[in-house]
Structures are given as structure tokens and as C-alpha cells.
Amino acid sequence: MSDAIMYEKIGDIAVLAANNPPVNALGLAVRQGLIDGIERAEKDGAKAVLIYGEGRTFFAGADIREFGKPPAEPFLPDVCTRIEASPLIVVSALHGTALGGGLEIALGSHYRIAVPKARMGLPEVLIGIMPGAGGTQRLPRLIGIDKSLDVITSGRQVGAQEALEMGIIDKIAEGTPREIGLAYAQELIDAAAPRRATSEMPNPAPVDFDALYDAVLKKARGQLAPAVAVRGVQASSELPFAEGMKRERELFMELMATDQREGLIHAFFSERAVGKLPELDGVAPRDLNAIGVIGGGTMGAGIATSALLSGLKVTLLEMNDKAAEAARGRIAGNLQGALKRGKISAAQFTDLTETALNVATDYAALADADLVIEAVFEDMGVKKDVFTKLDAVCKPGAVLASNTSYLDVNEIAACTSRPGDVIGLHFFSPAHVMKLLEIVVADKTALDVVATGFALGKKMSKVSVRAGVCDGFIGNRILSKYRTCADYMILDGASPYQIDAALEKFGFAMGPYAVADLAGLDIGWAVRKRKRAEGMDPRARDFTYADKLCEDGNFGQKTGKGYYDYAAGAKARVPNPEVLPLIEADRATQGITPRAFTDEEILRRYMASMVNEAARVVGEGIAKRPLDVDVTLLYGYGFPRYRGGPMKWADMQGLPALLADIKSWAKDDPYFWEPAPLLEQLVAEGRNFDDLNKDAS
Structure with a gap:
């Protein structure tokens, strides 16, 4: 026996x-x-x-x-x-x-x-x-x-x-x-x-x-x-x-x-490996019993809901009584959904909404919080104002976290007297549903603060990924690149609807333009305006059709129109007839003669831009390992799980062929398609991204 x-x-x-x-x-x-x-x-x-x-x-x-x-x-x-x-x-x-x-x-x-x-x-x-x-x-x-x-x-x-x-x-x-x-x-x-x-x-x-x-x-x-x-x-x-x-x-x-089995096995093991960081071995997290959330909009209410469901006491801070009660209502609505699905009992619902949740309008209410997460407007001045106030009222050792999607966490930390206590915790909306949590580690963030971020993620049943500081961190930085690639293909002759269809055929639940409509086109518009104000590289191509769509008040599903017309409902997705004329006008202004794209070329370019930028993110240390990129895209950006993630997809496609395509496209646009040094290095050495995962394990 x-x-x-x-x-x-x-x-x-x-x-x-x-x-x-x-x-x-x-x-x-x-x-x-x-x-x-x-x-x-x-x-x-x-x-x-x-x-x-x-x-x-x-x-x-x-x-x-x-x-x-x-x-x-x-x-x-x-x-x-x-x-x-x-x-x-x-x-x-x-x-x-x-x-x-x-x-x-x-x-x-x-x-x-x-x-x-x-x-x-x-x-x-x-x-x-x-x-x-x-x-x-x-x-x-x-x-x-x-x-x-x-x-x-x-x-x-x-x-x-x-x-x-x-x-x-x-x-x-x-x-x-x-x-x-x-x-x-x-x-x-x-x-x-x-x-x-x-x-x-x-x-x-x-x-x-x-x-x-x-x-x-x-x-x-x-x-x-x-x-x-x-x-x-x-x-x-x-x-x-x-x-x-x-x-x-x-x-x-x-x-x-099959490749699909290989991709899913990779996703399975990557999810388990992503939170294992050598620098956190033996590092105990700080106490984590009561948290504060600043801002009770969709994101803040979602974060508060997730925290409540994980057993934490939550104090939510809003600007005034009216906004505070509206936030309370959003949280109660989220919890009502959990009640209907059988996740919590009626007694638990009452306890969470009446005992575990405290809604306030004065920063002094955050004095005893172990960790505070701000989820306010994505503006550096607003964020700094919040953190200056937190620095004054929060107890020593409290973790101060920003839910910023793009902004420099080092700059935010510098406005406090305790930069070691500051970290980025980038949740994805709706925060009580989405599994991904990017834990953004600034230059002076203390290791036990990083450990606390991962402890919070575990408590909330999130898949947590460590990220370094840069514009957009891991996910949004890569997103910016492959969305730009899609926008360039539209300038050159593809349509938003062909691109969406090609990527949905690949396995994405929604193509990038349907996703943009869902998220709100004003978000991308704000990012484009910020980058232009900061000064774009003169070698970068630009476009105006998406801005004109927003200028006309078309922000996607929330206004009833974006790239699609939602008059017949959110699932109807009828192409908005105003979009193609805007694109054609933009092409004419830039002197671009449109050409046809095959679905295969759309997919290859879109994925190559994603992988190339991801290789930069890994090469710069923003992501520690290629698997961190894969997990981020799988859990935060709808990447089809059975493909394993963009880095796994690239390995299965073959890095030499992918690099050859990138170099061929660089002849027409050397700025956008400049090959990532890490990608060139791996091809020269006959290695792939998974070899880097193994090196780090």
C-alpha cells in the first residue's frame, strides 16, 4: 500500500x-x-x-x-x-x-x-x-x-x-x-x-x-x-x-x-505566481481592520463595497451631505446586488450598511483608519490637495493610497511628510466586481506598505500585480499603445467596426471601440488633451476624429451615442453614421489615401503593438516579469484567457517572426514601431518571455 x-x-x-x-x-x-x-x-x-x-x-x-x-x-x-x-x-x-x-x-x-x-x-x-x-x-x-x-x-x-x-x-x-x-x-x-x-x-x-x-x-x-x-x-x-x-x-x-490548453495552463500558474515576490519574503503587513475611502462615485463606492464584503470597516468621505448620501445609496445598491445573488444574507446586508459603513464629510473621521484610498478626480492638483490633508489627519503608520490610473505616485508622495507610507492601489471599475488590482510601488514606498497592499488585495479576493511608476503603469500604458495602433489603422483605411469584429473573433468580449463607448469617450479625450498639453513628440502621428466626436457631446453609452448608436439599447451597437464622415475628413486633412486591411493584419498589428510595449514595460522594470503583464491584461483588459496573455501569445507565435513584422512596419513609421530592446535581445539570444519568468522564479 x-x-x-x-x-x-x-x-x-x-x-x-x-x-x-x-x-x-x-x-x-x-x-x-x-x-x-x-x-x-x-x-x-x-x-x-x-x-x-x-x-x-x-x-x-x-x-x-x-x-x-x-x-x-x-x-x-x-x-x-x-x-x-x-x-x-x-x-x-x-x-x-x-x-x-x-x-x-x-x-x-x-x-x-x-x-x-x-x-x-x-x-x-x-x-x-x-x-x-x-x-x-x-x-x-x-x-x-x-x-x-x-x-x-x-x-x-x-x-x-x-x-x-x-x-x-x-x-x-x-x-x-x-x-x-x-x-x-x-x-x-x-x-x-x-x-x-x-x-x-x-x-x-x-x-x-x-x-x-x-x-x-x-x-x-x-x-x-x-x-x-x-x-x-x-x-x-x-x-x-x-x-x-x-x-x-x-x-x-x-x-x-492545443495552444489553447497551453495558454490556459500558463494563465493558471501565472495567477498563482504573480503575488509571490522575493522582496516580500518575511515582511509582515501593517494592521488592516478599518479603511477610509475618499470619493463616493462609481469607483469609490465600488472600492468601499469590496472592502465591506471582505470584512473591513469603512469610512467613506464625501464633500457634502448630499454627495455623502448619494454615495451611501450607491454602496447599498451594490450590496443589494450581492444580497440578490446570495453572497450575503439580509442580516449581513443590514450590518454592512448600518454598522460597518460610516459616511462622513470631515477628514477628521479618517484619523483612526489603518489605510485610506482616495478615488477622486484624475487631476494632480486635486490629488495633492487630498494627500496634504491626509498627511495632517491620519495616524502615524497609516497607509495612504491613491487609486490613480495614470498619474505619478512619486509626485503625489512628495507632497506628504511620509512618502514611505504612500502607495498606488489602482482598482478597475466596477471595483467590487473586477478582479485586478495594480499595486503601484513608488521610489520611497516602504516594503511593509507594499505587503499591506497585497494583504488588502488578498482580503478582497483580488488578483494583485506589482507595478512600477510610469504614465499608466502596466495596463493603461500598454492599452494606450495598442489603442493608438488601432487609431492609426483607422486613419490608414480600417473602420472601427472592422477592428472590433476582428478582435472579438480573436476572443475579446468587446473590441476597443465598443469598450471605449462603455467606459466613456471623455476619458480618452482627457488623456489626449493632457498629453498634447505636456508636449507630444513631433514624430508621433495625431488624429482629430475622436475629439470631434466628443466635442459634439457623444461620449458613448452614457450619452446614447459614441462609435455606436445605442438608441435601441446598450446591446444593439448600431454603427453611428456620424463617425465615418469624421474619419474621412481627418484622412483628407492629413492627405492620407485609405487602403484595405484584412482581419489578419488588424490582429497582427494590434497584438504586435501590445507585445512590443509590454516588452518595454518589462525591460524597464515597471513589470517584474512577463507573467505580470499577462495577468494584468487577462484580469483587467478582457484579454482572452485561453490565449494565455499577450506575452504567452507572442511566445507561441514565435518572437523572431513578430520582431521581423515590427521592423518591416518601422520602415513607414519608425517612431511608433521602434522595436523594444528587450524583444531584440531575446530574439538575438534565442530565448523567449517564458524564459524570463523561469529566471525570476
């Missing part, structure tokens, strides 16, 4: 207890231990077998330490088949999470019981693959096609009560998994319950699988795994079990070889 599976016999029941902390991952020792345990139970004269997990969970899935390594026998499908083939009654008792292969082990058992808080699911599509150990064959036989497709193609986790209602499990009971499992196994023995193999159940009734495949592919915006999983479920309906298992394995292996 493997040490990872402990064996004992209690009366007529053989007990197989997984002991592979922290999550009882299904590594080689566990898989072998399960087979050895079943065989031993059959020789010991047991009537039933109980499988459960010691520690905090049942089998939570594959062992990530084996990712990328050659598979070793026994393979998981064979383990599930061997469990199911046993003449003994096999019971799985679930607690914690039973995910992926963990649920497939349970499905290979004859009966399933769970504690009330157990969760289960088949999340393989989230890393670009599909269930490969019988999940697409057993689950449909157990609960039918529709419910199975919901679980498998979404990758979502299902709570115990819902699982019981679906038919995934047979019973819920209070107690430890060992206690409830032993009691259930004995109950089955006493009732002379039959051995019940899922594989021997009838094939589920067929449906229109071709239509389902197309619908799932469209919903997933081109991600293959959910749609291919439909074909696996189809096999459960059309083929005998053994042949269905072979078909499932074929589909699984096809997905294992």
Missing part, C-alpha cells in the same frame, strides 16, 4: 483514507494506493469499501506537480474503472472539494454521500481540456445530458444541496466524512443494497448535439474545450460505455495538444 492511501478494516468495511496534503491531489502514489486498496479489500473479505480524504478535502483534482511530465501508470481512467468494477459496494464520502479527477473517482464509486458544505465539479475546461477519466461518460448516464453539459461546459462548482437535487450524490449528512461514510456504508450493507455501477446505466437520450456544439462554441467566444466536451457527452449517448471512454480519451488528447 502507498503511504498516500491509508488502509484499515472496520467490521465489514474496508476504509481507504487519502493522506496526500494539502489537497489530496491525485498523484501517482494516490492512484496506485487506490488500486492496491481495492484489491486488498477484496481479499480481506470486506463487503463494502469507503473512500474519503483526510484533512480539509476529498480529492481536489490532478496533481499540478505532474503537469508537463510524461504520464505514469496507473492512469486515472483505469483507476476509476477498477474502483467501479469491484464486486464490493464502494462508497465515496465527500467534503471540501471533489473536483475534476476527484469527482470522477466519486462517479466511479457506487454510492456518494457528502457533508453539507462539500462542493464538486468538473473544471477541466478552465485549463483548456475536458474530463478524461469518464466524467463525460458517467455523469450523463447519472443525471442526463442537460445537467451534465451545464456542469461540464461551465467548469463551475456545484454545492452539495444542488448536487443532491441533480442526482450527482445520493445523500447529505452532518459529521466528518469518515463518520458519515462509515454509517452510510453500513446502512447499505444492512439493506443488502445492490452494487450500482454508473457505467452499466442506460445511455442518456440523444439531443441535437451539432446545435449544442455551435451554441457552446459561440458562448465561449472561440474557446475549444467546452465545445469539444459536448462531443464527449455525445459519445455517452451514442456509443457503448467502453467505446465512449475511448472517444473521450481521444478528444482529451486532442485538447492536450
Whole structure:
């Protein structure tokens, strides 16, 4: 027997207890231990077998330490088949999470019981693959096609009560998994319950699988795994079990070889690596119990909501009583949404809005805050005024944070007597929904202040990325470059609508002009005016069509018109007929003869500009590693997760070819398309961005 599976016999029941902390991952020792345990139970004269997990969970899935390594026998499908083939009654008792292969082990058992808080699911599509150990064959036989497709193609986790209602499990009971499992196994023995193999159940009734495949592919915006999983479920309906298992394995292996799987695995590991910074090893964060938020608009209210939901006390500061009450209303509205979704109870809603939240109009109310975040207008003078006042009223050691999107955090810090306490915390709107948090470290920011920023991000369930100080930090700096690239393509002959369509086909939820309409065109207008006032490089191209759109009062969805006309609703997105004449006039003024662009060229230029600027951001140390860029674009800018992020995409495309394209375009526009030194260096050395990630790990 493997040490990872402990064996004992209690009366007529053989007990197989997984002991592979922290999550009882299904590594080689566990898989072998399960087979050895079943065989031993059959020789010991047991009537039933109980499988459960010691520690905090049942089998939570594959062992990530084996990712990328050659598979070793026994393979998981064979383990599930061997469990199911046993003449003994096999019971799985679930607690914690039973995910992926963990649920497939349970499905290979004859009966399933769970504690009330157990969760289960088949999340393989989230890393670009599909269930490969019988999940697409057993689950449909157990609960039918529709419910199975919901679980498998979404990758979502299902709570115990819902699982019981679906038919995934047979019973819920209070107690430890060992206690409830032993009691259930004995109950089955006493009732002379039959051995019940899922594989021997009838094939589920067929449906229109071709239509389902197309619908799932469209919903997933081109991600293959959910749609291919439909074909696996189809096999459960059309083929005998053994042949269905072979078909499932074929589909699984096809997905294992795709770029999408590689991209999603990269995203999976990058998300876990992004918050691990060597400089923070052993650095304790400061106390974090009560925070202040200055500004109760959409952003400030979202930050306050996120803080309240994470268990923090919040004092929100506004200019006057009317603005303060409006802010209170926004926060209550956000929390009402959480109440409707079942995230909080009615009692929690009352506590958060009436006890944990304090709304004030006097800076003195922030005197005891451990951390204060300003979310006021994006203007350096306004920010400095706020921080001067905070410096005067906040207690020693309080962290002073700016939610600026672009401005120089060093300059903000310099207006205080405590620059070491100042940091940038760039949330993304709506802040209580969006996962990304850029933690902007200024030159004098103390390490324990940085650690506090990451602690806040963790408390708020954010994905936190360290960024250095520059115009736009990581995300907005890169955004500025690839948006400019798109604007230049419009000057040269493309349309906003062709660009949006090409990028949505690539996997973005929305193209850049639809996003601009959603965010508000006045934001980009303000940035362009600021940069012109600061003095643009004479080599940079400029354009006026977007400014004229704003001058006419068209700011996007909030005014009913932008690049699109929203008279028929936000989702209608009818091209605004006023846009193309403005573009044509701008081209004429600049003497530009428009040319046609293919969708492929639009995508290549857009992505190349993104990667080239990202290489500068990494080369300058604004982002520590390429994976920091990938995580930022994935979580803050709608980059399709199955592409892995722009740096991973570039690696998979091949850096030499990408650099060659950039150099060819630089012949016409040497300023915009100047190759990043880091990109040239990597190509010269025969290395790629992932090599830099490995160097930093």
C-alpha cells in the first residue's frame, strides 16, 4: 500500500483514507494506493469499501506537480474503472472539494454521500481540456445530458444541496466524512443494497448535439474545450460505455495538444505566481481592520463595497451631505446586488450598511483608519490637495493610497511628510466586481506598505500585480499603445467596426471601440488633451476624429451615442453614421489615401503593438516579469484567457517572426514601431518571455 492511501478494516468495511496534503491531489502514489486498496479489500473479505480524504478535502483534482511530465501508470481512467468494477459496494464520502479527477473517482464509486458544505465539479475546461477519466461518460448516464453539459461546459462548482437535487450524490449528512461514510456504508450493507455501477446505466437520450456544439462554441467566444466536451457527452449517448471512454480519451488528447490548453495552463500558474515576490519574503503587513475611502462615485463606492464584503470597516468621505448620501445609496445598491445573488444574507446586508459603513464629510473621521484610498478626480492638483490633508489627519503608520490610473505616485508622495507610507492601489471599475488590482510601488514606498497592499488585495479576493511608476503603469500604458495602433489603422483605411469584429473573433468580449463607448469617450479625450498639453513628440502621428466626436457631446453609452448608436439599447451597437464622415475628413486633412486591411493584419498589428510595449514595460522594470503583464491584461483588459496573455501569445507565435513584422512596419513609421530592446535581445539570444519568468522564479 502507498503511504498516500491509508488502509484499515472496520467490521465489514474496508476504509481507504487519502493522506496526500494539502489537497489530496491525485498523484501517482494516490492512484496506485487506490488500486492496491481495492484489491486488498477484496481479499480481506470486506463487503463494502469507503473512500474519503483526510484533512480539509476529498480529492481536489490532478496533481499540478505532474503537469508537463510524461504520464505514469496507473492512469486515472483505469483507476476509476477498477474502483467501479469491484464486486464490493464502494462508497465515496465527500467534503471540501471533489473536483475534476476527484469527482470522477466519486462517479466511479457506487454510492456518494457528502457533508453539507462539500462542493464538486468538473473544471477541466478552465485549463483548456475536458474530463478524461469518464466524467463525460458517467455523469450523463447519472443525471442526463442537460445537467451534465451545464456542469461540464461551465467548469463551475456545484454545492452539495444542488448536487443532491441533480442526482450527482445520493445523500447529505452532518459529521466528518469518515463518520458519515462509515454509517452510510453500513446502512447499505444492512439493506443488502445492490452494487450500482454508473457505467452499466442506460445511455442518456440523444439531443441535437451539432446545435449544442455551435451554441457552446459561440458562448465561449472561440474557446475549444467546452465545445469539444459536448462531443464527449455525445459519445455517452451514442456509443457503448467502453467505446465512449475511448472517444473521450481521444478528444482529451486532442485538447492536450492545443495552444489553447497551453495558454490556459500558463494563465493558471501565472495567477498563482504573480503575488509571490522575493522582496516580500518575511515582511509582515501593517494592521488592516478599518479603511477610509475618499470619493463616493462609481469607483469609490465600488472600492468601499469590496472592502465591506471582505470584512473591513469603512469610512467613506464625501464633500457634502448630499454627495455623502448619494454615495451611501450607491454602496447599498451594490450590496443589494450581492444580497440578490446570495453572497450575503439580509442580516449581513443590514450590518454592512448600518454598522460597518460610516459616511462622513470631515477628514477628521479618517484619523483612526489603518489605510485610506482616495478615488477622486484624475487631476494632480486635486490629488495633492487630498494627500496634504491626509498627511495632517491620519495616524502615524497609516497607509495612504491613491487609486490613480495614470498619474505619478512619486509626485503625489512628495507632497506628504511620509512618502514611505504612500502607495498606488489602482482598482478597475466596477471595483467590487473586477478582479485586478495594480499595486503601484513608488521610489520611497516602504516594503511593509507594499505587503499591506497585497494583504488588502488578498482580503478582497483580488488578483494583485506589482507595478512600477510610469504614465499608466502596466495596463493603461500598454492599452494606450495598442489603442493608438488601432487609431492609426483607422486613419490608414480600417473602420472601427472592422477592428472590433476582428478582435472579438480573436476572443475579446468587446473590441476597443465598443469598450471605449462603455467606459466613456471623455476619458480618452482627457488623456489626449493632457498629453498634447505636456508636449507630444513631433514624430508621433495625431488624429482629430475622436475629439470631434466628443466635442459634439457623444461620449458613448452614457450619452446614447459614441462609435455606436445605442438608441435601441446598450446591446444593439448600431454603427453611428456620424463617425465615418469624421474619419474621412481627418484622412483628407492629413492627405492620407485609405487602403484595405484584412482581419489578419488588424490582429497582427494590434497584438504586435501590445507585445512590443509590454516588452518595454518589462525591460524597464515597471513589470517584474512577463507573467505580470499577462495577468494584468487577462484580469483587467478582457484579454482572452485561453490565449494565455499577450506575452504567452507572442511566445507561441514565435518572437523572431513578430520582431521581423515590427521592423518591416518601422520602415513607414519608425517612431511608433521602434522595436523594444528587450524583444531584440531575446530574439538575438534565442530565448523567449517564458524564459524570463523561469529566471525570476
